Amino acid sequence: MTDVARLAGVSHQTVSRVLNGNPQVHPDTRERVMRAVAELNYRPNAMARGLVSRRSRVLGVVSFDTILFGPASTLLGIERAARAAGYGVSIATLERVDRQSVLEAADNLAGQGVDGVIIIAPQMAAAAALHNLPKGMAAVAVEAGQDSGLPSVSVDQIEGARLAVQHLLDLGHKTVWHIAGPNDWLEARDRIEGWRETLTKTGAPVPAAIAGDWSAQSGYAAGVALAGQPEVTAVFAGNDQMALGLLRALHERGLRVPEDISVIGFDDIPESGFLLPPLTTIRQDFDEVGRRSMATLLQLLDNTTPSSASPVAPILVTRASTAPPKR
Amino acid sequence: MTDVARLAGVSHQTVSRVLNGNPQVHPDTRERVMRAVAELNYRPNAMARGLVSRRSRVLGVVSFDTILFGPASTLLGIERAARAAGYGVSIATLERVDRQSVLEAADNLAGQGVDGVIIIAPQMAAAAALHNLPKGMAAVAVEAGQDSGLPSVSVDQIEGARLAVQHLLDLGHKTVWHIAGPNDWLEARDRIEGWRETLTKTGAPVPAAIAGDWSAQSGYAAGVALAGQPEVTAVFAGNDQMALGLLRALHERGLRVPEDISVIGFDDIPESGFLLPPLTTIRQDFDEVGRRSMATLLQLLDNTTPSSASPVAPILVTRASTAPPKR
DNA sequence: GCACGATATGTTAACGCTCACACTGCTGTG
DNA sequence: CACAGCAGTGTGAGCGTTAACATATCGTGC
Known part of the structure; x- marks a missing residue:
């Protein structure tokens, strides 16, 4: 950053301002800084940034059996929504679903410095573990029922x-x-x-x-x-x-x-x-589930009370395996 | 960390040593520090750690169509291997597979501060993009053929x-x-x-x-x-x-x-x-693919020349859809 | 013509950790 | 008995960024 500042003839703070879209920078200066950034192929250091801002812009997803269509689709939906919101996604897949595995996985993610976690917990054991999550951890449950103690999103x-x-x-x-x-x-x-x-x-x-x-x-x-x-x-x-x-x-x-x-x-x-x-x-509609989970998590991070929407409505797809009875 | 140090009656550096398994700490001291860590429910800050050590212990996986059995299994295999090696996994899923998307995804991951990336690139377009990856980025290709310019792992x-x-x-x-x-x-x-x-x-x-x-x-x-x-x-x-x-x-x-x-x-x-x-x-054997990708990436991060093993051998599973011809 | 707010930029101090080095006792050796 | 060597611990700096505050420059209205 110092190099960029030197090349652009400004202070490192101005470079920081440009990078963060602060409006109080003169367009000419902004231009010069951008050029320096491009020339030096500079990329801000995520860790230094996260260290001071206390935000990593990465969220964690705890999931189980990601080969199955449902969980895999949910994960994909979340990832899409996260990317749209400027977040990265770190995954933790469970080998077994019990209280301890879920907590371990959440802990691992927390150790990686994620801002919050989305837990895909369709099983009773996983849902039960949600009560024991480290307090202060922003967490949203997916398909976990109402009594998980967490804001949750699910399909009806x-x-x-x-x-x-x-x-x-x-x-x-x-x-x-x-x-x-x-x-x-x-x-x-x-x-x-x-x-x-x-x-x-x-x-x-x-x-x-x-x-x-x-x-x-x-x-x-x-x-x-x-x-x-x-x-x-x-x-x-x-x-x-x-x-x-x-x-x-x-x-x-x-x-x-x-x-x-x-x-x-x-x-x-x-x-x-x-x-x-x-x-x-x-x-x-797994994309919708992803979007809602993400929205809820963002609300949690903003300290707004998450708006609990109605569950996502599924739809009937009629093909050829059903007909009136003949016998 | 300072709090832990104070509680244990040692310096922050000793706490750091205990946390990193440095052998030069007296067992009694170690014990006291561990107790303080537990009592304060202290968890090291990943970003501060990464900032100075220049290692995030997170790797990125670029993938496409993670609903398909192959890519989903490969991803799972990699995740398992990464966890075993003490690494976290951040994902970037491609919506479209072209040179630009692949580079963007890799860039996003790099912006998140991953130590290296594994790119599941079974398509020609994706494989072609691998030549344009930011230099200095530790990267391993999976299913990308020999001419990707990257160390690569694949099934035969x-x-x-x-x-x-x-x-x-x-x-x-x-x-x-x-x-x-x-x-x-x-x-x-x-x-x-x-x-x-x-x-x-x-x-x-x-x-x-x-x-x-x-x-x-x-x-x-x-x-x-x-x-x-x-x-x-x-x-x-x-x-x-x-x-x-x-x-x-x-x-x-x-x-x-x-x-x-x-x-x-x-x-x-x-x-x-x-x-x-x-x-x-x-x-x-996707687990084997995951293990080998991970091993190769770790070698890359260690600056050892990655040992290029032979491709993973597939096996025939005989069931009931094949028989001698009758006509 | 001058004080004044607005705009643009710079300076300094954290953030929480690890690294390099310095220090303190103690043991063993000539 | 002095001194080297070593185990165990502490001190200070610095990683790259942002926040808070300070400063400089510029019109603008009276």
Whole structure:
């Protein structure tokens, strides 16, 4: 910076002013400084800057299983929103999801000097850990339910499930079976709740939910079980991967989708449109989740009370795996 | 730090020594300092530390399309390796892949003060940009070919293609068709090369490669074209998503896999085992890629000449989508 | 013509840490 | 008994930036 100042014939403070867009600099001076900056290929030192301003302009994201479509998309949405706001993003991926791992990850990020963290905590264990975060740490939770003690952003899973189930009921199905995600995931619980509520509200019988673990394999297993029950005409799978496994199981048993059984998924993974048949599913707007998380975090950093908006609304994507019942 | 020093009854320098594991501190002193650290809940300031040591212990990763299985897995592998080495990871995701975006992303990361960057650059355009990186920036390329001018780490795509094609030839197929990835991806080019080479070497005829874009949709389109050609008995899809689309197209045309046509994919995405039929494919070891990238970057930071190891070997995962030809 | 605010720039002191060096006792050696 | 050597600790400077304040220059209104 001193070099730039010398070359431009000004003080280092003026250089600092130019770099920070201070309006009180003469245009000519600004020009000269900019030229010197370019000529010397000067780049401000982020650490010196952060040391005095107490802001690193980097935020941390704690996440789990970033290979899965949901978390990966959320991460991407956050990263986009952060970049738009002039922030960098540092990640910490959890190997296991328990209280300690979450706290360790948050601690690591804090040690890197992030200004705040966004925690993608769809599991109960992760959400529980949020109460123990180092105090004074600006943190926003994503998909963590209301009782995490943190400002939080999420997609309206209950509404998503309602959309899925209502769609099937509207087609004329008497009821809808459900392959649920793991019970320690909040999203799984909410989808079960939305499913059950919608059935109950319309007076439809509520079959037992079948336990899955998000994997295609578990969907397949559920499909094997369901294929043996002739009364099953419509199935709401907790995510698209399980729907995929389900489709395979039904196909193997000679059941046609949607003629014999309607199937609806959740997530709208890129492959969903190309399954056999193309999958009707529920889409979540992860970019919006990213934007809201970022906005909330920025409010936290500004010391304004974060405005808690309503959850992000999912939408129904109708393809070819659902139809009126034929049997 | 001063507070800790006061509480422990030592100088700030001794506190620093304890924190950095300097062996020349008396065990009793160390103990007292540690206790003070714990009591005050003190955490060293990363920026002050980085300012003087000129090391942030954070590295940057430039990546594209982190929703795709390959890049997401690579990112995860790098993150794991970085954590093991005590480094944090900052990400920069590209919206578009061209020279300028790559340089901008690298610049952003540099502005955040990362010690070095790992660039996942599977596309020609990205690889080309690597020559223009700010000099003095420690950088490692992943999947960028040899001529990026950077130390680089990659999976042996040619070998992977060879494994796939040889597997089909060994089953008795006269030749193997290929649905290729986009021509501006290095991985796509290498897989084409491995495919062509293997066919040529064994004297098999080399059909024209069919252009795809990694998506299930393009695999479907290719499948529609191939289903009309009775001489086609074996297809090597450039990735598993295209294989998925292909399976759907073949199924729709009444062609059975593997009885009528054998299909092999590439990547081994989590769903591959649950397609109809379970997909035989080629698996890449992304953790190993992450470890090697990290190791290379650390060597670069140490000013040792990076040891350029041989590419990571992929492996064949045999499932149910390939069989000897029947027609 | 002169005080006065506005505009533009410079000066100095932190920020919290590590590095280089100086210092203090103590032990062991000739 | 003096002195070197060493373990253990303290002192002061400086990393590159911004904040706070001080200063210089310039019109402007009376």
